[in-house]
Amino acid sequence: MTLTGHAYALGAGTIINAIATWKGAAFGVDLKTFADVELTKSSPAISGTIENVPQGDTTLIERSVELVLEHFDIEMGGTVHTSSEVPLASGLKSSSAAANATILATLDAIGETMEPMDAVLLGVRAAKDAGVTITGALDDACASFFGGIVVTDNRKNELVKRAEKEMDVIIFAPDRQSFSSQTNVQNSELIAPWVDMAYELTLEGEYEKAMTLNGFLYCGALGFSTDIMMDALRIGVKGVSLSGTGPAYSALVEKDLAEELIKIWKECGTSGKVINTKINNEGLMKP
Ligand SMILES: Nc1ncnc2c1ncn2[C@@H]1O[C@H](COP(=O)(O)OP(=O)(O)O)[C@@H](O)[C@H]1O
């Protein structure tokens, strides 16, 4: 007997990177990661593959399948395959999207459901077990699963706030990767008092101000250039930041500024791609 399941989850952008204070905020975007799971009774092991990334680390998606099967006390093995519109290890939450999509695809395969927040927390556990995260990145996991703007306390495993906002999202993704597991945690902790100020702005609904403050702080702490942010501010963008641990940047913009920002970032002289997307407020399920 072979069971198959399919699902997708969203990539996301950063408002507050949680590494400094363990409190974070992020927004889901219209970029998807797809997961296909195939389970058989005969195979005890789970083996993962990532489309177009033959050398990619598949521990996260394999662990995600395992945790769902363990939860329902099911002894099966098989395969999990992902394909993604989210650039890998760029700060755009490819890991949260891969874990969430895999968990939902596994549930689909075995014909089970879970409370949405329990599914998200299983993905966070898989990310911790796979060693791809510092705080568990509940902010990113919630943005990827619920869409909209989310604010979380990653130490308490708590979704503090969720809001919806219609905005375009323009992303600049340099042609390189930066793994969260290798980020400079000590430097991030040094900026905690000011990241706290940005977090307070987030609670007040001042997402764009919060995001831009977060961007300058983390660019400073992690050694990323602020030129891309300045390019955006110069034309009137209010919300622009390094996304997560970089190297990608994302901006929240009204429609009228989107085209101009795309043009400026395409001509900025740094090699990378510009992605035109928007906040996805639908998500996969409601919290
Ligand atoms: N499509 C995918 N399929 C399987 N694993 C993935 C996928 N995308 C990301 N990952 C896992 O997540 C890791 C990258 O995580 P991370 O550095 O936090 O990047 P991001 O900021 O994009 O989440 C990869 O090394 C891999 O283990």
Ligand SMILES: O=C(O)C1=C[C@@H](OP(=O)(O)O)[C@@H](O)[C@H](O)C1
């Ligand atoms: O590993 C972590 O705990 C985190 C990684 C960062 O994201 P990326 O994985 O996108 O760099 C950050 O934005 C998030 O708030 C917390």
